[in-house]
Amino acid sequence: MEKAEIGLIGLAVMGSNLALNIAEKGNRIAVFNRTPEKTDTFVVEAGALREHIVPTKSLEEFVAAIRPPRPVIIMVKAGEPVDELIATLRNHLSAGDIIIDAGNANFRDTIRRFEGLKDSGLTFIGMGVSGGEEGARHGPSIMVGGTEASYKRVEKVLTSISAKFKGEDCCAWLGENGAGHFVKTIHNGIEYADMQMIAEIYGILRDGLGLSAKECSDIFGKWNKSRLESYLIEISAAVLKASDPITGKPMVDLIVDRAGQKGTGKWSAIEAQNMGVPATAIEAAVAARSLSSFKIQREAAEKILGLPGEGAIKPASRDAFIADLEMALLAGKIGAYAQGFAVMAEASKEFGWSLPMPDIAKIWRAGCIIRSQFLDDITSAFRAMPDASNLIITPAFSAMVKETDGALRRVVAAAVTAGLPVPALASALGYFDSYRRGRGTANLIQAQRDFFGAHGFDRIDGVDKHHGPWGSGLADF
Numbered sequence: 350m351e352k353a354e355i356g357l358i359g360l361a362v363m364g365s366n367l368a369l370n371i372a373e374k375g376n377r378i379a380v381f382n383r384t385p386e387k388t389d390t391f392v393v394e395a396g397a398l399r400e401h402i403v404p405t406k407s408l409e410e411f412v413a414a415i416r417p418p419r420p421v422i423i424m425v426k427a428g429e430p431v432d433e434l435i436a437t438l439r440n441h442l443s444a445g446d447i448i449i450d451a452g453n454a455n456f457r458d459t460i461r462r463f464e465g466l467k468d469s470g471l472t473f474i475g476m477g478v479s480g481g482e483e484g485a486r487h488g489p490s491i492m493v494g495g496t497e498a499s500y501k502r503v504e505k506v507l508t509s510i511s512a513k514f515k516g517e518d519c520c521a522w523l524g525e526n527g528a529g530h531f532v533k534t535i536h537n538g539i540e541y542a543d544m545q546m547i548a549e550i551y552g553i554l555r556d557g558l559g560l561s562a563k564e565c566s567d568i569f570g571k572w573n574k575s576r577l578e579s580y581l582i583e584i585s586a587a588v589l590k591a592s593d594p595i596t597g598k599p600m601v602d603l604i605v606d607r608a609g610q611k612g613t614g615k616w617s618a619i620e621a622q623n624m625g626v627p628a629t630a631i632e633a634a635v636a637a638r639s640l641s642s643f644k645i646q647r648e649a650a651e652k653i654l655g656l657p658g659e660g661a662i663k664p665a666s667r668d669a670f671i672a673d674l675e676m677a678l679l680a681g682k683i684g685a686y687a688q689g690f691a692v693m694a695e696a697s698k699e700f701g702w703s704l705p706m707p708d709i710a711k712i713w714r715a716g717c718i719i720r721s722q723f724l725d726d727i728t729s730a731f732r733a734m735p736d737a738s739n740l741i742i743t744p745a746f747s748a749m750v751k752e753t754d755g756a757l758r759r760v761v762a763a764a765v766t767a768g769l770p771v772p773a774l775a776s777a778l779g780y781f782d783s784y785r786r787g788r789g790t791a792n793l794i795q796a797q798r799d800f801f802g803a804h805g806f807d808r809i810d811g812v813d814k815h816h817g818p819w820g821s822g823l824a825d826f
């Protein structure tokens with residue numbers, strides 16, 4: 350039988366769709382899944398693409414079905430299953446073969462796996478894939494980390510299956526070892542912030558203005574034709590419009606307000622904190638998901654404390670306020686993306702990756718969950734000012750901040766007065782306000798630290814005296 354050009358292990362949502370995408374582009378692919386019945390189902394559902402697929406029922410059969418040197422994509426549950434699979438594959442693969450982990454791995458695990466395989470003759474690629482089920486099937490955004498030489502060997506097949514934006518591939522090699530998975534992690538961190546801010550605006554529309562799900566859907570649908578045009582706004586409009594087939598009620602009104610999370614948002618926040626780079630909108634979004642899971646505590650607290658603030662928002666002009674909401678969401682989005690890119694810039698230095706910022710924005714323009722027209726603007730902004738210390742000081746984005754931050758301020762103020770939680774939007778505003786203020790208030794923190802711990806401080810006049818005249822200090826109080 351003719352050998353396959355590539356292999357894929359893990360035929361759940363992502364793996365099966367990626368395998369069909371690979372097959373559809375004319376590549377012969379061998380597939381394997383731990384539970385063999387799923388392989389049978391997959392082959393039946395593959396329809397006409399079956400002729401490009403080689404189903405296998407053991408790892409021996411799988412490896413033998415691929416032409417050496419073998420590229421093997423693993424798309425299984427992230428974490429221990431990946432380590433177990435690599436350990437088993439080592440016994441079956443030969444020198445020159447490439448293991449490509451395409452799941453949502455923690456980039457620190459990817460670096461460890463990359464190092465662990467260094468002397469084995471095998472090559473390891475950590476590859477971030479975004480776009481969910483539909484993206485995997487018809488064109489995901491692909492973020493590759495590993496040696497550039499190993500990428501060259503799989504570039505053709507990866508670019509053939511990736512999404513396209515105005516004819517350009519949404520697939521790129523981003524750097525050594527964990528670079529691809531790091532960038533995918535930050536993609537997801539931004540995704541969390543984007544989703545949280547949309548949910549906060551939905552909360553203002555629903556609870557502040559008393560709009561129905563259908564009315565909210567119409568507003569998001571309209572915004573999807575403006576500068577907010579994006580996949581996440583589009584699906585928000587779609588889900589707000591859908592009715593439950595059982596009750597006929599808006600589907601969204603019947604869903605428990607408890608958000609799941611698998612780890613990538615949290616890892617983004619942890620890595621940002623580790624490097625001392627503020628990613629407040631991402632952190633707020635992760636915390637908001639965690640708080641959402643305290644459903645029982647929240648219901649009990651509402652009974653004890655009651656709902657805060659004025660409840661309803663009664664703007665002088667409803668249309669003007671909704672226009673403010675649109676601009677506030679754009680401003681918040683700028684804050685979240687600026688933070689995500691700042692985290693990647695610092696990680697690039699810390700891990701020696703040389704992450705290409707314009708290229709990252711470029712491969713996120715289509716295929717992935719945060720895809721949007723907005724990312725094309727980011728690509729242009731970084732191309733025009735490659736050494737920008739922050740997205741918001743580039744000419745295009747500083748103009749956008751000045752244009753939109755007034756609306757963000759009015760919206761946050763209205764939400765706070767009404768007692769509606771807007772942690773991510775408020776954190777983006779706080780970020781802008783802190784980042785643009787040359788003289789902040791950390792002088793007092795430095796004085797406090799020196800008072801209680803003799804930590805010292807720098808003086809603005811450069812005088813060489815680095816401790817305050819605190820003495821015994823508290824006598825007069």
Ligand SMILES: NC(=O)C1=CN([C@@H]2O[C@H](COP(=O)(O)OP(=O)(O)OC[C@H]3O[C@@H](n4cnc5c(N)ncnc54)[C@H](OP(=O)(O)O)[C@@H]3O)[C@@H](O)[C@H]2O)C=CC1
Nearest residue numbers: 359360361362363364383384424425426427430452453481
């Ligand atoms: N779902 C999504 O939208 C996205 C997911 N991802 C990432 O892609 C990867 C795959 O995701 P998804 O398709 O949702 O599937 P899951 O994360 O639900 O993983 C299920 C797959 O992993 C296999 N598996 C689990 N444990 C083992 C093991 N110990 N050894 C071998 N195989 C094992 C399962 O095999 P079996 O059938 O035998 O149980 C099945 O094929 C994950 O890392 C995920 O985070 C990335 C982007 C988007």
Ligand SMILES: O=C(CO)[C@H](O)[C@H](O)COP(=O)(O)O
Nearest residue numbers: 479480609610611612613718
């Ligand atoms: O990677 C993805 C999208 O880009 C996956 O859908 C991931 O599961 C999203 O993260 P979470 O489940 O934590 O919301």
